[in-house]
Amino acid sequence: MKISKSPISGKSYSIPNTLDDSDEIKKFILNHSDKKIIVVQGLGFVGAVMALVCANSITEEYAVIGVDLPNENTYWKIRSINDGIFPLIADDPKISKFFDNAVANGNFLATYDSLAYQYADVIIVDINLDVQKISDAKDRLKDFDVNLEGFKSAIQSIGKNCREDVLVLVETTVPPGTCDQVVKPIIEEELVKRELPIKNYQLGHSYERVMPGPQYINSIREFPRVYAGISEASADAVEKFLKTIIDISKCEITRLEHTNATEMAKVLENSYRAMNIAFAVEWSRFAEEAGVDLYAMVNAIRARPTHANLMYPGIGVGGYCLTKDPLLASWARKSHFGAKSDLEMSINGVSINDQMPKFAFSRLVEVFGDVSGKKVVFLGVSYRGDVGDTRFTPVESLVKMVRETGAKIVLHDPFVRYWEEQKCNVESDLNGVLDSTIDLIIISAGHSKYKLESTIDKLMSLSPALIYDTIGLFNKEQLLILQSKHKVSVLGRGDLK
Amino acid sequence: MKISKSPISGKSYSIPNTLDDSDEIKKFILNHSDKKIIVVQGLGFVGAVMALVCANSITEEYAVIGVDLPNENTYWKIRSINDGIFPLIADDPKISKFFDNAVANGNFLATYDSLAYQYADVIIVDINLDVQKISDAKDRLKDFDVNLEGFKSAIQSIGKNCREDVLVLVETTVPPGTCDQVVKPIIEEELVKRELPIKNYQLGHSYERVMPGPQYINSIREFPRVYAGISEASADAVEKFLKTIIDISKCEITRLEHTNATEMAKVLENSYRAMNIAFAVEWSRFAEEAGVDLYAMVNAIRARPTHANLMYPGIGVGGYCLTKDPLLASWARKSHFGAKSDLEMSINGVSINDQMPKFAFSRLVEVFGDVSGKKVVFLGVSYRGDVGDTRFTPVESLVKMVRETGAKIVLHDPFVRYWEEQKCNVESDLNGVLDSTIDLIIISAGHSKYKLESTIDKLMSLSPALIYDTIGLFNKEQLLILQSKHKVSVLGRGDLK
Numbered sequence: 001m002k003i004s005k006s007p008i009s010g011k012s013y014s015i016p017n018t019l020d021d022s023d024e025i026k027k028f029i030l031n032h033s034d035k036k037i038i039v040v041q042g043l044g045f046v047g048a049v050m051a052l053v054c055a056n057s058i059t060e061e062y063a064v065i066g067v068d069l070p071n072e073n074t075y076w077k078i079r080s081i082n083d084g085i086f087p088l089i090a091d092d093p094k095i096s097k098f099f100d101n102a103v104a105n106g107n108f109l110a111t112y113d114s115l116a117y118q119y120a121d122v123i124i125v126d127i128n129l130d131v132q133k134i135s136d137a138k139d140r141l142k143d144f145d146v147n148l149e150g151f152k153s154a155i156q157s158i159g160k161n162c163r164e165d166v167l168v169l170v171e172t173t174v175p176p177g178t179c180d181q182v183v184k185p186i187i188e189e190e191l192v193k194r195e196l197p198i199k200n201y202q203l204g205h206s207y208e209r210v211m212p213g214p215q216y217i218n219s220i221r222e223f224p225r226v227y228a229g230i231s232e233a234s235a236d237a238v239e240k241f242l243k244t245i246i247d248i249s250k251c252e253i254t255r256l257e258h259t260n261a262t263e264m265a266k267v268l269e270n271s272y273r274a275m276n277i278a279f280a281v282e283w284s285r286f287a288e289e290a291g292v293d294l295y296a297m298v299n300a301i302r303a304r305p306t307h308a309n310l311m312y313p314g315i316g317v318g319g320y321c322l323t324k325d326p327l328l329a330s331w332a333r334k335s336h337f338g339a340k341s342d343l344e345m346s347i348n349g350v351s352i353n354d355q356m357p358k359f360a361f362s363r364l365v366e367v368f369g370d371v372s373g374k375k376v377v378f379l380g381v382s383y384r385g386d387v388g389d390t391r392f393t394p395v396e397s398l399v400k401m402v403r404e405t406g407a408k409i410v411l412h413d414p415f416v417r418y419w420e421e422q423k424c425n426v427e428s429d430l431n432g433v434l435d436s437t438i439d440l441i442i443i444s445a446g447h448s449k450y451k452l453e454s455t456i457d458k459l460m461s462l463s464p465a466l467i468y469d470t471i472g473l474f475n476k477e478q479l480l481i482l483q484s485k486h487k488v489s490v491l492g493r494g495d496l497k
Numbered sequence: 498m499k500i501s502k503s504p505i506s507g508k509s510y511s512i513p514n515t516l517d518d519s520d521e522i523k524k525f526i527l528n529h530s531d532k533k534i535i536v537v538q539g540l541g542f543v544g545a546v547m548a549l550v551c552a553n554s555i556t557e558e559y560a561v562i563g564v565d566l567p568n569e570n571t572y573w574k575i576r577s578i579n580d581g582i583f584p585l586i587a588d589d590p591k592i593s594k595f596f597d598n599a600v601a602n603g604n605f606l607a608t609y610d611s612l613a614y615q616y617a618d619v620i621i622v623d624i625n626l627d628v629q630k631i632s633d634a635k636d637r638l639k640d641f642d643v644n645l646e647g648f649k650s651a652i653q654s655i656g657k658n659c660r661e662d663v664l665v666l667v668e669t670t671v672p673p674g675t676c677d678q679v680v681k682p683i684i685e686e687e688l689v690k691r692e693l694p695i696k697n698y699q700l701g702h703s704y705e706r707v708m709p710g711p712q713y714i715n716s717i718r719e720f721p722r723v724y725a726g727i728s729e730a731s732a733d734a735v736e737k738f739l740k741t742i743i744d745i746s747k748c749e750i751t752r753l754e755h756t757n758a759t760e761m762a763k764v765l766e767n768s769y770r771a772m773n774i775a776f777a778v779e780w781s782r783f784a785e786e787a788g789v790d791l792y793a794m795v796n797a798i799r800a801r802p803t804h805a806n807l808m809y810p811g812i813g814v815g816g817y818c819l820t821k822d823p824l825l826a827s828w829a830r831k832s833h834f835g836a837k838s839d840l841e842m843s844i845n846g847v848s849i850n851d852q853m854p855k856f857a858f859s860r861l862v863e864v865f866g867d868v869s870g871k872k873v874v875f876l877g878v879s880y881r882g883d884v885g886d887t888r889f890t891p892v893e894s895l896v897k898m899v900r901e902t903g904a905k906i907v908l909h910d911p912f913v914r915y916w917e918e919q920k921c922n923v924e925s926d927l928n929g930v931l932d933s934t935i936d937l938i939i940i941s942a943g944h945s946k947y948k949l950e951s952t953i954d955k956l957m958s959l960s961p962a963l964i965y966d967t968i969g970l971f972n973k974e975q976l977l978i979l980q981s982k983h984k985v986s987v988l989g990r991g992d993l994k
Binding site: 177252254268269271272279287293296297336343 | 673674706721723749751753754755757758761762765766768769770772775776779780782783784786787788789790793794796797798800801802803804805806807826830833834835836838840841842843845846849
């Protein structure tokens with residue numbers, strides 16, 4: 001019997017051998033015969049919270065079923081939800097409020113059983129679609145591939161079960177062209193096999209802009225949306241649905257002409273950000289070489305509204321989106337639209353970003369020398385400030401390199417108790433971590449807690465310690481004080497005069 | 498005897514064989530013995546207007562001398578200023594107001610004679626510093642070089658003449674490291690040769706953000722500034738001076754730690770913009786291939802403040818700065834700071850931008866077929882909307898390619914009467930240009946005049962005509978109407994459904 005363990009509660013769940021959840025689903029449906037049924041496919045960082053938003057919709061009451069796979073990595077989420085424990089740690093108080101509401105109303109069920117699709121008025125696709133990267137020893141991107149098989153079989157399970165009048169709303173970030181060239185043919189083929197008409201279903205795409213963190217719920221409920229349908233009727237159906245869950249008094253929803261356009265807008269949006277970060281990388285190195293402070297320059301330049309999106313230096317790009325979306329786009333350009341050219345700037349941007357942790361490590365060695373046997377504390381392991389998301393965090397690569405030198409590693413993060421990718425625990429008591437036995441402190445994520453005066457005072461009082469600031473935590477005055485006692489280096493900042 | 502002809506008044510001036518303007522300079526100095534003297538080196542798009550701003554300073558009255566070279570391209574500017582004609586056509590009413598003031602006060606003289614530097618309290622360096630590019634047949638950048646000789650000799654002429662207590666303020670966009678590694682040694686060497694102390698002069702860098710157009714004067718006088726000095730005293734001197742000409746109640750001035758930092762900030766600022774444009778290029782092609790509208794996508798994405806600098810599609814990058822500044826930066830990284838790496842993303846951005854007119858031309862041929870023998874009207878030749886600046890305009894390359902097909906070319910631009918680089922006149926009467934004999938209209942610059950309802954009505958009434966919109970002039974509704982009668986193509990917009 002296989003086990004799926006919750007990193008949140010620590011509880012282990014046995015995955016059943018016989019996969020039949022029909023009794024639970026039928027009971028749930030019966031209890032909510034007066035409501036429309038929404039099924040969310042995928043219970044990850046997007047789907048789980050999207051399900052909450054639907055279960056707490058604005059203008060209409062829904063009964064929501066979340067579906068995920070019964071495997072070791074995801075089965076615990078299903079059981080956890082049904083046990084009344086939300087499967088994400090979040091800094092947004094609305095998460096627990098919305099989940100408690102749903103539990104009280106009994107309008108949120110989780111299951112692995114694709115029977116659920118049979119009852120759905122709306123099916124929302126929130127599954128992953130990954131890119132396989134091949135990198136060289138310097139972490140430069142050499143090649144990549146997009147494998148749609150997992151995505152296709154998920155869509156197929158919808159097509160095999162869905163009602164003929166269902167609305168399928170894809171939120172997954174897909175290679176442009178996917179709804180039109182992949183999802184539509186699969187669903188129609190399955191409907192035809194079941195001898196059902198293909199004129200009654202609706203299909204649309206509306207990409208999420210979910211941002212884990214203190215505004216997690218509002219990043220869905222009160223954040224501008226872009227949507228499209230494969231037909232006017234589909235677009236109308238998507239619009240009507242979105243208006244029931246999104247507070248349009250607080251944000252706009254924008255229709256584009258085609259699902260190709262919304263799919264492209266999503267990867268364009270993320271490629272733009274990834275490319276801006278890659279741009280900052282090159283200039284960080286240049287600033288270090290020229291002995292000047294890139295932070296000060298960026299501040300001076302950002303005063304111009306035309307330059308407000310210029311990025312600060314940093315340790316690298318993480319998260320599920322920016323590390324792959326430019327590649328999805330470039331792949332689609334050739335595979336779905338027959339172009340001969342790649343999106344060179346976008347691919348190059350990903351490659352530059354992928355190399356950042358190596359840059360950060362080589363500067364560490366350059367400035368602090370050999371750290372083998374030293375006690376090294378990392379402050380922050382998630383990829384972004386005030387968020388407990390470690391997916392593709394650049395800190396992971398830096399931690400590995402420092403560990404490989406033979407250093408003793410201590411990890412701290414207020415938002416991550418268990419680091420799933422590294423299979424290790426993370427300290428959450430900052431005072432317990434910051435003591436005089438530390439040789440080197442690496443500030444590796446921009447959590448607000450680290451920016452508190454009390455933390456900075458504590459860091460400044462620790463002596464003797466080396467400090468490697470990869471996120472620009474300290475201002476110039478603090479640095480000058482620190483440098484009078486410690487060896488301090490800041491990524492993207494040349495040696496102070 | 499050599500002649501220098503004004504493209505503004507059409508008047509020809511003979512360049513004197515004996516270059517001695519000392520009488521005029523001495524008379525001017527005598528008339529203004531109560532004032533501080535500012536000498537502006539270079540009377541181009543920046544220097545000429547900077548001189549006006551100094552002659553109309555805020556807290557202190559200056560006497561201003563503009564210096565340029567006595568050659569065919571620039572001598573007319575000197576004579577023109579002294580004849581009471583400002584050497585630029587500008588859309589900003591403040592330009593003529595400020596010039597009229599200076600003429601009335603008699604506090605603005607122009608000369609070619611470097612004797613002027615002897616009297617200067619402040620010397621402002623506003624000369625050009627060019628990059629030599631080598632491109633392949635596809636306009637891809639193959640190589641480039643920066644030749645500092647002209648710049649060095651201009652600095653030398655300052656060093657040979659300046660007072661030992663002068664403030665030299667470099668505004669020219671230079672490769673980072675130039676003030677410290679080039680300007681400073683030259684000036685000090687010349688002072689030593691003249692047996693003067695080197696401890697009394699001040700040297701700083703403060704880059705301009707001059708934007709020709711309706712806010713020309715305010716882009717100096719009321720626009721945020723960044724500055725630095727080679728020492729604390731130099732930075733103080735620069736600050737004190739800037740506060741006399743810039744209205745600090747309307748904008749901030751920011752001190753950076755070193756001239757390396759201000760020099761880098763300038764090229765970073767422009768590289769950021771050039772790279773953003775290059776990014777849009779790739780996605781324009783992708784949008785065209787996928788048959789979707791990049792304008793609509795950009796609008797939807799720009800709703801996010803983090804994405805507000807995302808650029809629209811366009812015909813290419815022009816102007817004096819964005820086409821070369823990323824290269825200055827990359828050159829300096831290796832030449833002044835010993836780095837082994839280029840700024841790859843920045844260089845790649847310039848190369849992509851350089852290819853844009855060729856893209857625009859190939860799409861023209863693809864959509865409209867052979868245009869040889871056709872009458873083709875270009876609306877707009879300058880590189881930017883509402884500006885009469887044709888330096889490195891991408892329209893030039895497109896015009897050449899269309900002309901080479903054997904098409905009959907008509908050029909229109911409300912801001913350019915004479916196209917200096919192409920040595921030809923440009924029509925300014927829009928109604929005279931837009932008639933029924935036109936085969937193809939290319940909208941090639943985003944001047945407000947073209948966006949007027951009356952112009953759009955006129956364009957929509959011309960029939961039969963092909964329209965190639967490279968700047969996104971028409972909205973979707975207008976396009977649908979146009980397309981019912983004409984063949985219309987928009988760069989960055991796929992075929993409308």
